[in-house]
Amino acid sequence: MILDEERWAELRRFRGLYESGAMSISAIARETGLHRQTVRKYLASDARPGPPRGSSRKGTRTPVIAAMAPVIDAWLRSELLLKGTVIHERLVEQYGFTGNYQRVKLYLQEARPRIAAELGIAPDELGLLHRRFEVIPGAQAQVDWGDEGQILAHVGIPKVYSFHMTLSYSRDPFCCFTTSQDLETFFACHRRAFEHFGGVPRAIVYDRTKTVVRRHVAPGKAVPLHPEAVAFAGHYDFDIDVLAAYRPTGKGRVERQVAIVRDHVLAGRGFASLEEMDSAFTAWVPLRRKRVHSTHGEVIGHRAARDHSALHPIPVSPYLVTQRHLRHVGKDCLVAFDASLYSVPARKVRHRQLVEIRATADTISLHATSIDAATTGNLADGTLLAVHPRATTRGQRVVDETHWDGLPDGHTRAVTTSIEDDDHDGKVIPLRPNTAPEQSWPRSLEALLTRTAAAQIKVEHRPLSVYEQLTGTGPSRTTALPQTKDHR
16 A cells, blocks of 8 residues: 555654564554555565656657647647637548547646747736726627527427527627528518518628638638628628627627527516517517616616617618529429429520529519520529529429429320221211210220220131141032121
8 A cells, every 4th residue: 555645644644663673563553544564564664655656658659639739739829729629620530530538638737828828928928817998889789699409399490499689788689580590580670670670770790601701711810791691781881790700798798698588588488489489579578778887887778779779771672682503404304403393484594594593581582593594595584593482391393383384285286086988987986876076986985995996997708617628627528618708
């Protein structure tokens, strides 16, 4: 047994008693809780106990993380506070890293201070502190999503999300609930928020969501924005402010609002629809506006009145955000989008022509590209080819029958099973006596299902004796063959 420093110090206090004979080995073992052999060993030796000595393995093998060290250092130089879980995930995905997360975590404990020293940054201060900012009325709003999970699973809605917009000056909140986070839903929620506040703020703060940012870039570089986000912001006259990665404190006002709505509106309640959830928030807003906010120290409703009066007016015509995609026209004049098919005019397109789909939440419009429009000569009519209501289920065919005008429809095809000969002078044989002319065969479908026509064919009937004489099985070979008679 190896003693630590504390128990070794305790055992040394009994050395004098043991040497004077006042206490025995057994008595000391009972007092210290150690085995007699352990007490005897350490009382008889003056050596201080230490850790067990074994063969050193230092330098015998290269750590797994060593090969990834340059990659991790490069990532830390671009983003010092990049999470260890994110680094481990990227190493596994991009470089096939076989080590566990603990190796990455231990390496980061050494690497972060070193990289911070190179960059002249204090990582502890950067991670714990942030700059507080204040804004004037109407200057800024912050936007964020909340995940409310399966709150409506009992009515067949598997997932519910909450959209939040908070005015930064007054902390006046807006919230609505959706089943999707796609582009159309995201900006439709913006329009509802503008109507709720009665105007548009001068700037809106976002994190790096894919509905605003087209792709991620390294810190310090300009963030490429989604074209529809730029068009929407231009129409409503506000600036887009995108936070740096992993900076949730940059929109802490709306981050806090997500938790407040969850606690005060949703907690402990049951709902049967999204409309009930929206109504619950609307009913709670007056209560929220009566409260004194702990940060700015004013009644939220009083401060919100100044905030609302400073907002930009809402444009008369709303901007409808659309998804834009390129698709090819099929041989059947149908274009596939989102697992459904939509028709385009046959006279304005050709097979494999590239068309642009502009999809909203309710409609699908198909447009010719400029090159294809010039080729087909449709620029005078504009690029719009067709507008359809959006399919409500996957696999649906949304077709305008007029789009197939000019294509063969089979009305000139004809088939017949009639037998024309000289006896009938080329006339169609009727199905049965007294059949009406308009029901004459083969115009009637009944001709395909009966054998009436076969009954009209001329067949010669001979007695069996004729075949017996021909084969020599009859009573006499000299018997003259009887005359055949035509039976019709």
